[in-house]
Amino acid sequence: xxxxxxxxxxxxxxxxxxxxxxxxxxxxxxxxxxxxxxxxxxxxxxxxxxxxxxxxxxxxxxxxxxxxxxxxxxxxxxxxxxxxxxxxxxxxxxxxxxxxxxxxxxxxxxxxxxxxxxxxxxxxxxxxxxxxxxxxxxxxxxxxxxxxxxx
Amino acid sequence: xxxxxxxxxxxxxxxxxxxxxxxxxxxxxxxxxxxxxxxxxxxxxxxxxxxxxxxxxxxxxxxxxxxxxxxxxxxxxxxxxxxxxxxxxxxxxxxxxxxxxxxxxxxxxxxxxxxxxxxxxxxxxxxxxxxxxxxxxxxxxxxxxxxxxxxxxxxxxxxxxxxxxxxxxxxxxxxxxxxxxxxxxxxxxxxxxxxxxxxxxxxxxxxxxxxxxxxxxxxxxxxxxxxxxxxxxxxxxxxxxxxxxxxxxxxxxxxxx
Numbered sequence: 001x002x003x004x005x006x007x008x009x010x011x012x013x014x015x016x017x018x019x020x021x022x023x024x025x026x027x028x029x030x031x032x033x034x035x036x037x038x039x040x041x042x043x044x045x046x047x048x049x050x051x052x053x054x055x056x057x058x059x060x061x062x063x064x065x066x067x068x069x070x071x072x073x074x075x076x077x078x079x080x081x082x083x084x085x086x087x088x089x090x091x092x093x094x095x096x097x098x099x100x101x102x103x104x105x106x107x108x109x110x111x112x113x114x115x116x117x118x119x120x121x122x123x124x125x126x127x128x129x130x131x132x133x134x135x136x137x138x139x140x141x142x143x144x145x146x147x148x149x150x151x
Numbered sequence: 152x153x154x155x156x157x158x159x160x161x162x163x164x165x166x167x168x169x170x171x172x173x174x175x176x177x178x179x180x181x182x183x184x185x186x187x188x189x190x191x192x193x194x195x196x197x198x199x200x201x202x203x204x205x206x207x208x209x210x211x212x213x214x215x216x217x218x219x220x221x222x223x224x225x226x227x228x229x230x231x232x233x234x235x236x237x238x239x240x241x242x243x244x245x246x247x248x249x250x251x252x253x254x255x256x257x258x259x260x261x262x263x264x265x266x267x268x269x270x271x272x273x274x275x276x277x278x279x280x281x282x283x284x285x286x287x288x289x290x291x292x293x294x295x296x297x298x299x300x301x302x303x304x305x306x307x308x309x310x311x312x313x314x315x316x317x318x319x320x321x322x323x324x325x326x327x328x329x330x331x332x333x334x335x336x337x338x339x340x341x342x343x344x345x346x347x348x349x350x351x352x353x354x355x356x357x358x359x360x361x362x363x364x365x366x367x368x369x370x371x372x373x374x375x376x377x378x379x380x381x382x383x384x385x386x387x388x389x390x391x392x393x394x395x396x397x398x399x400x401x402x403x404x405x406x407x408x
């Protein structure tokens with residue numbers, strides 16, 4: 001159950017990330033390499049796809065557990081929040097809300113971003129619980145065998 | 152429909168869920184209309200609209216009546232079903248787990264805070280959101296709204312929706328995601344009923360819609376976290392208490408500009 005939920009959350013986060021990058025491409029603001037010559041937060045954020053792909057392979061092989069996903073999704077939530085919502089945000093909400101002709105599209109893109117960050121944060125908290133149990137040596141999810149947490 | 156093994160055993164019929172949500176909405180409406188009616192009858196205000204806007208200033212205080220009524224219904228349901236309030240709060244949770252979980256809930260609520268802030272700016276510009284702008288109560292009532300109401304709200308509201316209504320809907324529908332979506336929607340719509348504001352001679356429906364939209368991401372995130380935390384309510388209640396208590400404190404001390 002836990003393993004299936006994790007896969008679902010990961011695929012959902014990846015899809016939402018892809019949608020947000022697509023939003024960048026359509027608006028064509030705050031984009032960087034490979035769309036422009038500049039290396040910026042957009043470029044750095046593309047590293048998430050190989051990280052997810054590698055993580056899924058290692059998780060399937062039992063080499064990484066819930067701690068990996070808790071840190072990756074938590075780190076992703078912090079990174080995206082800092083870039084968009086933080087005091088030194090390089091792409092504040094106004095750039096998304098005002099990035100489209102019809103304002104409803106801007107709100108749709110912004111709601112998408114908010115949901116994306118929420119999914120990352122929720123995934124991180126969801127994985128923190130079995131990770132904590134694992135560290136305490138209690139029965140916890142074993143990725144290699146797929147034994148669930150009973151949820 | 153086969154019962155879901157993860158749904159608390161105390162969950163029974165969906166009638167209790169309807170009763171609980173209906174009671175909350177009826178109490179919000181009843182208290183506001185009753186006091187507004189008394190103000191008109193006593194000649195304090197000339198029109199019902201003025202009376203409702205006057206009553207709205209007290210919503211952070213009379214919310215206690217709604218939560219007390221909710222607790223009454225929860226208590227009645229628990230006695231009828233032979234269950235306990237503690238069981239509604241989920242598996243045992245250590246103090247440190249509540250603290251760490253609450254911090255996580257607060258962090259995960261950041262996107263909702265940002266969305267709500269942007270929505271407020273889009274609808275009301277630089278003005279304070281109306282539900283905060285209307286608050287105007289004497290010092291003693293402010294103290295109640297800071298010390299008593301947020302605590303009562305946490306003992307009643309999330310327990311009602313996540314501890315009572317959600318498991319019953321899950322049992323009835325057999326699909327947790329659908330039950331969760333309905334709960335989030337109902338919970339958000341409840342916010343349209345308080346405070347009732349009148350613009351001109353009509354209810355301010357734009358404000359009611361804004362209320363629903365601004366709380367929707369919070370409620371969706373908290374409901375998702377309820378599952379993510381293994382159906383533990385205490386971290387969510389603690390985070391909400393910090394959030395709502397902090398808001399009441401900021402309003403009482405004029406820190407909201």
